[in-house]
Amino acid sequence: MIEILKARLRLGRQTVAWPDGPARFPERFRGRPVVDAARCTPECTACLEACATGAIASPGQAGMALDLGRCLFCGECADACPAGALTFTRDFRLATRTREELVVTGDEAKLARALDDRMRELFGRSLRLRQVSAGGCNGCEAELNATSNIQFDLSRFGIQFVASPRHADGIVVTGPVTDNMLTALRKTYEATPAPKLVIAVGACAISGGPFAGSPVVNDGVAGAIPGVPVDLFIPGCPPHPITIGDGLLRLLGRVTHDDLRVEGTGLVEAEGTP
């Protein structure tokens, strides 16, 4: 017992300072991209050619846009761009309320808006979610699990993942929604009592990600449950636990500040690309 207590003391406080304090990210972390089409060489399509998921629209033109719903944040486009028209910042705040807001055209963070007053009254201090993996590779699932560990500890804010849809206020979907999971996903949604939320986590659940266009997937959760809109999109491959937490807390109106609170870990320098 004394040994256990000593080990506990040596481990110290593990919970991160975010959201009140800064979130700490490595120098090489790739968060919200910045698109500066003015730098483009006309007719250049190097970024699109390097992109695995065709996430870039109108490359080399004034209307160039990067769709975070499809982006895997691999950074190959930024490497390929000879002019610096695409760069990734360490802004971890990526979640949005609409699919359209995921399309980045400049240097503006589009932060997720809070639910309306009635929904916030219901869920603001206690949000129970049922997770459904529908073809998820276990990347997004692992990061969702991490939100409950002692580092990120979203239960501080009353956010918990529960064992049954009957106990839940909404579902969190990961994966491109395989045909083989379609029925189970619909039944889980139906089993959740209303009012309820649908949250799409990761590129696969938003657009199909690298599996988009596979003959046996549904390219994400939008449309997989007929007539049911998605309330929150959290992009990434997979999104960092703090990105997930930021999205959920903004949805609940528990985080409202506009300033970016981030600092480096000071371990490894940024110049990583040879």
Place this chain on the structure above:
Amino acid sequence: MADLLETWNGEAVAARDVPVLPVDRFQDGLCEAIAAGGRVSVLFGRRHEDNRVLVTAVVADDREGRLGLLSTLVGARCPSLAEEFPALQGFERELAEQFGVIPEGHPWLKPLRFEHAHIPVRDAFGRSEPFPDIPGDYPFFRVEGEEIHEVAVGPVHAGIIEPGHFRFQCHGEQVLHLEISLGYQHRAAEKLLEEVALPRALRVAESLAGDTSVGHGLAFCRAVEALAGVEAPPRASYLRGVALELERLANHVGDLGAIAGDVGFQPTAAACGALRAEFLNATAELCGNRFGRGLLVPGGVRFDLTAGDTARLAGKLSRAFERVRESAGLLFRSPSTRNRTDGTGVVSRELCDQLGLVGPAARASGASRDVRRDHPFGLYRFAHLPVATAETGDVFARAWVRWLEIERSAAFVADHLHGLPEGPVRAPVPALPPGKMVVSMVEGWRGEIAHVAITDRDGRFARYKVKDPSFHNWMGLALALRGEQVSDFPLCNKSFNLSYAGHDL
């Protein structure tokens, strides 16, 4: 072994040099190789003219570090070898599902992952399109009797876990039989790998099993490099080795925490849950992503470290490892833990070999089997890692082998971060040549990953076969439960911690 084409891990051959034998000689060849101590690492089909299927086997000779390739042409039927060699049961079911080849005499011929056939053939299971919903359409083995009850779990589980269906036949608390029906995660990944351009195929490979992005990504990159006839520079090999061991460390540490959680030992559960992040974060320091996505590229790696970086990273990892050592010690010394783990979910050595288990699950049953030693690749050709084994084959042994591997991987990472060779980290990769074939194996944290890539006459993938270690090991979990209490299932499951996506592809 006269009829085999000899090759080794990551060595491309001309696809036409693989001998195509009559079915009986092909099967005799397999039986002989297995009797001589060989293992069938992969057995897969591909489309051939005149409605037949070209079946190729990769036989691993672990002692000599060699691989043998042999093929045969089959029609709609083929005698099954699964009765004699249960390790082949999954491969034969896969052939039936993907190519309609019915293995005659197969003792357990059921759908494997509810995948549509790759060629227009009659469904081997007599189903018609569209397939009815699973798992309702699965012929579960049933135990009959007045006091027998059935427990059905999944596909949507209690925790944040991938989907699968588990059907227990129970007498009271005792499990007489567990059957695991998978396929919910099937994304047609092999087809995508064959059809999409290389940059996207790499991302698909990294997401085959998302907790094994480096393992599968590396198998993919090494397959492409072997086909193209290039080798990653030494510095890249080191960084790849470091990333692969960091992936093993993160997952093994997380598993120790999860096992602690399932026996209700909170101190290690809480600490390892957080300590796992130290290793994920180290990977993110290297490449920006906690799972190592974006690090690898055919030809090398996309990121490098300065001397200052490696020193700071090594220091941080060594402090994290000391905390892991402390937490693991608490777990293994706790009598309440040992009470739950010792003798629970035993897989005997004999059963392990029959089923062809791989990775820590096999090593926990005493099978000294590790691609890093037996079929070394990249960094592991020069730097040897001692293989960790245990004898008892129970939950304790699977946890203990993980701890031993954590210890060895941590030392390996520290050594190699300090000793990075100078030079570039990326070599150019030319277009792939036509008509080549390669087997690319990597010891992922769950065990042997094998990718087989074959190029067509235009240098594109004619077939890309993926085998995740979970393909073998799910049956190990099912049989480990026999005679156990149903309430010990979560613990046994965590001690294997298998991939659903990796199995379902």
